[in-house]
Amino acid sequence: MIYQRPLVFLFVILLSFQSNSQTDEKxxxxxxxxxxxxxxxxxxxxxxxxxxxxxxxxxxxxxxxxxxxxxxxxxxxxxxxxxxxxxxxKWVRGAKEYAYIETEPGKTTTVNICALGGSVATKALGLKANIVEVKSFDELKELGKENVEGKIVFYNRPMQPDLISTFEAYGGCVNQRYSGAVEATKYGAVGVIVRSMNLRLDDLPHTGSMTYDNIPVEKRIPSAAISTNDAELLSTMLELDKSIKFYFKQSCKQFxxxxxxxxxxxxxxxxxxxxxxxxxxxxxxxxxxxxxxxxxxxxxxxxxxxxxxxxxxxxxxxxxxxxxxxxxxxxxxxxxxxxxxxxxxxxxxxxxxxxxxxxxxxxxxxxxxxxxxxxxxxxxxxxxxxxxxxxxxxxxxxxxxxxxxxxxxxxxxxxxxxxxxxxxxxxxxxxxxxxxxxxxxxxxxxxxxxxxxxxxxxxxxxxxxxxxxx
Known part of the structure; x- marks a missing residue:
């Protein structure tokens, strides 16, 4: 008899829990x-x-x-x-962006790009320069100003495909989009092209936000995303010829x-x-x-x-x-x-x-x-x-x-x-x-x-x- 009250109390708790559970299910x-x-x-x-x-x-x-x-x-x-x-x-994209890879004067291959959100425009006639490829800010630092100044920096670190969490894969490479212009400016780059944050190989460029931190407006460089297919193409062409040039034009504006x-x-x-x-x-x-x-x-x-x-x-x-x-x-x-x-x-x-x-x-x-x-x-x-x-x-x-x-x-x-x-x-x-x-x-x-x-x-x-x- 000394255990009767605790057992009754436990039984009431179990009944209450079961009743709540059934109600919640309904x-x-x-x-x-x-x-x-x-x-x-x-x-x-x-x-x-x-x-x-x-x-x-x-x-x-x-x-x-x-x-x-x-x-x-x-x-x-x-x-x-x-x-x-x-x-x-209030940032406005303006006219559709245009870009191509130039292997020699008059010989070009059009590629798909879009301006990154918050980017400045290129000059009215666009921007054409030699291009250097990196996969990290550390690689950019190793190249140094002597190899980057006056050139366009191409960030080509892909999303890691073997990560089951695609958001983890995104987090592993999005810094090149967001802070890429800031880092490239340190070494005298004149523009930035970033591989789209996309696990699939296709022709669609993906935009997204970027920052200039405290860089004065007059020193800000234009930044754009390139489709994953075209990023692969550009990388392959750079392997064959480091002297190729990249041209892009965008007319975005910050109000x-x-x-x-x-x-x-x-x-x-x-x-x-x-x-x-x-x-x-x-x-x-x-x-x-x-x-x-x-x-x-x-x-x-x-x-x-x-x-x-x-x-x-x-x-x-x-x-x-x-x-x-x-x-x-x-x-x-x-x-x-x-x-x-x-x-x-x-x-x-x-x-x-x-x-x-x-x-x-x-x-x-x-x-x-x-x-x-x-x-x-x-x-x-x-x-x-x-x-x-x-x-x-x-x-x-x-x-x-x-x-x-x-x-x-x-x-x-x-x-x-x-x-x-x-x-x-x-x-x-x-x-x-x-x-x-x-x-x-x-x-x-x-x-x-x-x-x-x-x-x-x-x-x-x-x-x-x-x-x-x-």
Whole structure:
């Protein structure tokens, strides 16, 4: 008899756990059913991509996207929808770029390039010079000024193909795109050509952001990306003849900053309205394609999270916001502004989820959080197993939600299958036709499911922090 009370207590706990688990299974089933049979994400993406198009920060299309998404969020019947002002850079590509390899006067081979975002233009007649190939900044340093001055630097370090994580492969070579001009300028280079960040061999150049740091405007050198096929060609031709020349012309221009907006919609919490959970993606995109994967997919999935919560009859305890950030691609102004305003208002953010890895089949999430919160997430894995969601790892949350990071906030990133992502990333084939409706809707449902669970069970407090009531 002395063990009767502990056994009864344990039995009650087990029954309660089983009951919660069964309830959560039913709720997740309803969320996925709603998304797959009555989802709005694909229709919203269709409009963003095909009726508006590429949404470069500071552009007319970016303005149109702000107005459209605000209007669609208002149609959902949220408690609040508003625009958050943010100043953003305005860079314009100008006329289509042109380039060729010259083996001797009058004998040329045309190649595919595009200006890197933020680059200066060439002179009106273009730039022609000898070219040197390197695969790292260390190789550039070894060449020294005597071998680089007056020449174009060709960075040709490919993404590492044997890495299963394509984002890891991207991270292993993107510094040559972002900082290549800064490093080349140190040795007197007159221009930069960078191998596109793409695992596939094709003819599409991939743009992306670059920096000049504190280099004076008059000393900045033009920078462009070259397609992977043409990078291979250029490298082979340089092996045969180091004296060949490279010509390129681009007419891009940087203007003064302009006013834009983050778009925010909110369902106010029923019990803890001053605890905020956000889902988001970035509304801006590069201009070569229509930005369907990067990041139209994340935008419409985040919008649909709020709609799916309402359609599934879920009344969140905490305030849930969809934040459509402006200017992730070339400045992160929207993410920084949102965090700045949240800090000024002393808003208590407890959770943030970002979708910025394409609209492919969801595989799971990466989490930037405490061990206690990560262990709670691992307990939810069986709920996601029926949907083949199995990837739950510690890692990176996302660029736009990064400024919200504190020890008390859980940051999460949706992780879709990434094997095809860099075929489209920042290129002209990042278009609506390459997004699968069902995969996009599975991602929206998966995000909604995680938001539901964190809202229901709360975030584990950091040590010495007052526990959150549930």
């Amino acid at each position: 709720v997740l089933r309803e969320i996925y059913t709603q998304s797959l049979t009555n989802g709005k994400s694909y229709d919203w993406l269709n409009h963003l991509s095909n009726q508006i198009g590429g949404r470069l920060s500071g552009s007319l299309n970016a303005e149109k996207a702000v107005a459209y998404t605000k209007e669609e969020l208002e149609k959902i019947g949220l408690d609040k929808v508003w625009l958050q002002p943010v100043m953003v850079p 003064k900053d302009v006013l834009s907006y983050n778009v925010i919609g909110e369902i106010t919490g029923s019990e803890f309205p001053n605890e905020y959970m956000i889902v988001g993606g970035h509304l801006d995109s590069w201009d070569l394609g229509d930005g369907s994967h990067d990041d139209g997919a994340g935008v419409v999935q985040s919008m649909d999270v709020l709609r799916l919560l309402k359609a599934s009859g879920i009344k969140p305890k905490r305030s849930i916001r969809a934040v459509l950030f402006m200017n992730e691609e070339n400045g992160l102004r929207g993410g920084n502004k949102y965090a700045e305003i949240a800090k000024k208002k002393n808003e208590n953010h407890v959770f943030a989820l970002e979708s910025d890895a394409g609209g492919f089949t969801p595989r799971g999430f990466s989490f930037d959080c405490s061990d206690a919160n990560f262990n709670q997430v691992l307990n939810w894995k069986p709920l996601f197993k029926p949907y083949l969601i199995h990837y739950f790892e510690k890692g990176y949350g996302g660029a736009d939600i990064g400024p919200l990071k504190t020890d008390a906030v859980v940051l999460a990133g949706l992780r879709p299958d990434s094997q095809r992502y860099f075929d489209h990333h920042h290129a002209s084939n990042d278009t609506f036709e390459h997004v699968n409706k069902r995969e996009l809707e599975l991602g929206a449902a998966t995000m909604t499911a995680l938001v539901y669970l964190f809202d229901k069970y709360g975030v584990n407090p950091i040590p010495n922090q007052k526990a959150i009531k549930n």
